[in-house]
Amino acid sequence: xxxxxxxxxxxxxxxxxxxxxxxxxxxxxxxxxHALLGENxxxxxxxxxxxxxxxxxxxxxxxxxxxxxxxxxxKDAIEAGIGMIYQHFKLIDVMTAKENIILxxxxxxxxxxxxxxxxIRDMSARFxxxxxxxKKVYNMSVGEKQTLEILKVLYRGAEILILDEPTAVLxxxxxxxxxxxxxxxxxxxxxxxxxxxxxxxxxxxxxRITVLRKGETVMTVDKADTNPKHLTELMMGCPADLSIKxxxxxxxxxxxxxxxxxxxxxxxxxxxxxxxxxxxSSEILGVAGIAGSGQKELCEAxxxxxxxxxxxxxxxxxxxxxxxxxxxxxxxxxxSFIPEDRLGMGLVAxxxxxxxxxxxxxxxxxxxxxxxxxxxxxxVEIIERxxxxxxxxxxxxxxxxxxxxxxxxxxxxxxxxxxVLITAYPVRGLxxxxxxxxxxxxxxxxxKGVAILYIGEDLDVLLxxxxxxxxxxxxxxxxxxxxxxxxxxxIGLMMTGTVNLMKEGEKSEHxxxxxxxxx
Amino acid sequence: xxxxxxxxxxxxVAGTPLLFATLGEIITERSxxxxxxxxxxxxxxxxxxxxxxxxxxxxxxxxxxxxxxGAGGALIFAFLTIxxxxxxxxxxxxxxxxxxxxxDFVGQDLIGQIAPESLxxxxxPYTIPLLGDIPFIGPVLFRQxxxxxxxxxxxxxxxxxxxxxxxxxxxxxxxENPGAADAAGINVTLYKxxxxxxxxxxxxxxxAYLSLVYVPALQEGVTAGRGWxxxxxxxxxxxxxxxxxxxAYLFGGLDIIGFRIQNLGIxxxxxxxxxxxxxxxxxxxxxxxxxxxxxxxGPKACGIPYFREER
Numbered sequence: 001x002x003x004x005x006x007x008x009x010x011x012x013x014x015x016x017x018x019x020x021x022x023x024x025x026x027x028x029x030x031x032x033x034h035a036l037l038g039e040n041x042x043x044x045x046x047x048x049x050x051x052x053x054x055x056x057x058x059x060x061x062x063x064x065x066x067x068x069x070x071x072x073x074x075k076d077a078i079e080a081g082i083g084m085i086y087q088h089f090k091l092i093d094v095m096t097a098k099e100n101i102i103l104x105x106x107x108x109x110x111x112x113x114x115x116x117x118x119x120i121r122d123m124s125a126r127f128x129x130x131x132x133x134x135k136k137v138y139n140m141s142v143g144e145k146q147t148l149e150i151l152k153v154l155y156r157g158a159e160i161l162i163l164d165e166p167t168a169v170l171x172x173x174x175x176x177x178x179x180x181x182x183x184x185x186x187x188x189x190x191x192x193x194x195x196x197x198x199x200x201x202x203x204x205x206x207x208r209i210t211v212l213r214k215g216e217t218v219m220t221v222d223k224a225d226t227n228p229k230h231l232t233e234l235m236m237g238c239p240a241d242l243s244i245k246x247x248x249x250x251x252x253x254x255x256x257x258x259x260x261x262x263x264x265x266x267x268x269x270x271x272x273x274x275x276x277x278x279x280x281s282s283e284i285l286g287v288a289g290i291a292g293s294g295q296k297e298l299c300e301a302x303x304x305x306x307x308x309x310x311x312x313x314x315x316x317x318x319x320x321x322x323x324x325x326x327x328x329x330x331x332x333x334x335x336s337f338i339p340e341d342r343l344g345m346g347l348v349a350x351x352x353x354x355x356x357x358x359x360x361x362x363x364x365x366x367x368x369x370x371x372x373x374x375x376x377x378x379x380v381e382i383i384e385r386x387x388x389x390x391x392x393x394x395x396x397x398x399x400x401x402x403x404x405x406x407x408x409x410x411x412x413x414x415x416x417x418x419x420v421l422i423t424a425y426p427v428r429g430l431x432x433x434x435x436x437x438x439x440x441x442x443x444x445x446x447x448k449g450v451a452i453l454y455i456g457e458d459l460d461v462l463l464x465x466x467x468x469x470x471x472x473x474x475x476x477x478x479x480x481x482x483x484x485x486x487x488x489x490x491i492g493l494m495m496t497g498t499v500n501l502m503k504e505g506e507k508s509e510h511x512x513x514x515x516x517x518x519x
Numbered sequence: 520x521x522x523x524x525x526x527x528x529x530x531x532v533a534g535t536p537l538l539f540a541t542l543g544e545i546i547t548e549r550s551x552x553x554x555x556x557x558x559x560x561x562x563x564x565x566x567x568x569x570x571x572x573x574x575x576x577x578x579x580x581x582x583x584x585x586x587x588x589g590a591g592g593a594l595i596f597a598f599l600t601i602x603x604x605x606x607x608x609x610x611x612x613x614x615x616x617x618x619x620x621x622x623d624f625v626g627q628d629l630i631g632q633i634a635p636e637s638l639x640x641x642x643x644p645y646t647i648p649l650l651g652d653i654p655f656i657g658p659v660l661f662r663q664x665x666x667x668x669x670x671x672x673x674x675x676x677x678x679x680x681x682x683x684x685x686x687x688x689x690x691x692x693x694x695e696n697p698g699a700a701d702a703a704g705i706n707v708t709l710y711k712x713x714x715x716x717x718x719x720x721x722x723x724x725x726x727a728y729l730s731l732v733y734v735p736a737l738q739e740g741v742t743a744g745r746g747w748x749x750x751x752x753x754x755x756x757x758x759x760x761x762x763x764x765x766x767a768y769l770f771g772g773l774d775i776i777g778f779r780i781q782n783l784g785i786x787x788x789x790x791x792x793x794x795x796x797x798x799x800x801x802x803x804x805x806x807x808x809x810x811x812x813x814x815x816x817g818p819k820a821c822g823i824p825y826f827r828e829e830r
Contacts, residue, residue, distance in 0.1 A: 015828075052702070054701075054702070054827060054828070055827075055828055056828075073701070073704075073706070074701055074702045074703075074704055075704035075705075075706070078703075078704045079704075084702070086702065089699075090696070090698055090699035090702040090703070091696075091699055092691070092692045092695045092696050092699055092700075093695065093696075093819070094691075094695060094819075095688075095691070095692070095695075099688055102685065102688075103688065103689060103692050103699075103700065103703040103705070104689055104692075104700065104703035104704040104705040105685070105704075152703075156704075
């Protein structure tokens with residue numbers, strides 16, 4: 001075992017027929033940041049869930065400090081000093097930071113509120129974590145929630161810190177702060193395992209890197225002995241060109257005009273606050289923002305699914321506000337929204353491709369009975385066009401892989417030949433190759449003159465793919481910038497509302513737009 | 520004045536079975552289990568409590584038996600929904616049907632019998648010194664039977680348990696987000712089992728109050744739909760044991776208001792009065808559904824079976 005802090009040997013885990021981990025080996029040392037790199041579905045999270053006691057391995061052994069351990073529940077892993085920060089935070093929304101921290105701990109039966117608060121303040125000061133112990137989780141920003149998760153783990157005396165894609169939801173500034181905390185942990189002698197698929201982050205913080213591919217360990221390398229290109233090859237198993245092309249097009253006419261759009265959610269809170277912007281045909285307008293800044297509501301408002309309180313959406317000289325979703329689709333505005341669980345909106349999971357296509361087409365059909373013939377033809381077309389991997393058009397959508405499900409959804413939307421395409425998180429959870437297929441599809445539509453509103457998560461992709469980027473913060477537009485002349489940091493500042501280009505006068509935005517059209 | 524005091528006193532008595540059932544369902548739902556078998560568990564408690572009381576003439580044994588009967592019903596539900604992860608709504612409805620049948624079967628020879636003398640004596644109204652002498656409040660609240668006092672104590676204890684103890688906090692976490700609770704090292708299955716059983720025991724007590732004190736005799740279907748009102752009361756009380764106290768007594772008042780109005784010589788149809796609690800229940804549900812506060816919404820994971828390795 002030498003100086004290996006954690007070592008996992010020949011780990012196997014299957015879910016039904018799907019093999020998630022096959023003979024995986026991993027060794028992590030004390031005082032290092034160890035990156036676990038791999039595409040989506042390569043088995044990173046599964047492996048770490050076994051280390052934190054959520055899953056039980058089918059076979060294989062785990063050693064902590066040279067001693068073999070067997071975790072029956074997360075509790076056992078916590079006791080062994082393992083602290084995991086999950087990708088989807090494990091926090092209780094209606095409770096305060098403090099309550100979340102002491103949850104499940106063996107403290108006195110009756111809680112002493114004051115000493116607890118003090119203890120937490122001490123700890124947050126020591127690690128440079130800024131948190132208000134009495135704030136409720138539902139009032140917290142994503143960054144605060146993550147800080148709380150880290151504090152929670154430290155409070156439990158964790159010496160092994162596992163972070164599952166922690167930067168996916170953070171602004172560049174918050175990411176920097178997180179890296180600082182990670183380095184501090186490392187100095188204190190902790191082992192930090194960092195799961196990611198972002199190469200630049202790996203190169204920035206990691207000491208050693210283990211690459212996984214399709215559920216198997218490819219190899220472990222020292223950062224000094226590798227480079228992003230090499231890592232990509234290890235990840236994908238073949239040399240790959242990882243640049244997204246932004247195709248240049250002529251753009252002149254406004255496809256859709258949004259004026260002063262406001263909306264409230266079911267709790268009566270303002271979620272869209274007077275948004276005004278244009279989408280040009282033949283352009284991809286990216287939308288950047290912290291999760292929950294109004295992206296979903298904006299999409300839904302345009303598609304007619306979310307009530308609009310005020311403002312107008314002008315499309316072909318007509319105001320879409322107040323029109324039914326079906327009317328909006330007929331006019332040529334299409335929405336493909338990929339929620340976190342991928343299937344929640346847009347497709348019916350247990351139906352096959354044909355029926356899912358019928359869902360969008362049948363409105364136009366006459367008669368009582370459904371005629372599936374045209375839909376079957378369309379389904380075959382969609383499968384061929386997007387090279388969807390499926391045993392057949394009659395195969396339930398639920399049984400397809402995530403990437404193929406998303407292709408079905410996008411394919412169906414494109415099939416209606418929209419003039420405006422709203423697409424939210426189309427590459428969420430996809431492997432690298434599928435991502436590029438989707439980018440190519442979007443570019444193709446752009447070339448055809450479609451105006452695309454692209455709501456994305458990865459700032460690097462937004463910068464490379466989009467023509468302009470609109471940044472939103474808490475339902476407000478904080479800037480619309482030309483993607484060619486902006487940086488991640490600038491966008492990050494606008495995402496948190498630190499910089500607000502719109503407040504500095506309407507003029508600058510106008511200039512931007514003008515500059516843009518003249519290009 | 521006399522009439523008001525007497526009405527409020529009676530409202531509390533009539534609300535006590537509702538209170539126990541509501542508290543039981545609150546504690547069950549807080550663990551993330553929506554158990555619609557309240558009516559069934561109450562009936563099981565009513566019959567078994569009555570039977571043991573009749574045969575042993577012991578108050579303690581009667582109440583204990585009622586609790587075990589209610590918890591036994593809850594155990595069926597818990598095994599189905601927690602261990603086998605069966606649908607909670609269907610399992611709960613089944614439990615109600617089972618409980619009704621069970622009560623009819625076990626109690627068929629006892630129907631119409633009156634609760635034994637010793638128990639009726641034990642549960643006669645008792646004036647608490649000092650408190651009972653406070654004008655107005657005293658006669659309403661503190662000249663009640665021991666079971667009513669047990670109800671006060673149960674609400675307060677459960678309130679303290681939920682909001683002031685670490686176990687109570689863990690329980691709330693289980694009902695809100697079992698995944699997070701599990702990751703925090705809480706034994707989710709154990710919490711769900713214990714609190715579902717405790718909830719069943721409380722429902723059983725609610726049933727026993729009807730057959731041993733309120734009526735006090737065994738009738739067929741002695742609960743008369745009170746279990747369903749309790750399910751609605753849980754929402755009305757926003758899953759809060761203190762508010763359950765007020766909710767239960769309010770509905771207790773509605774239960775008896777008919778007789779009082781008729782006593783005043785006002786002619787109201789008995790059928791209309793019988794509808795009252797249910798009409799108010801519907802109104803309450805409408806009003807409550809418009810409530811927007813996150814804190815007053817129910818446990819988020821209530822009704823969803825938990826499976827750790829689910830992907």
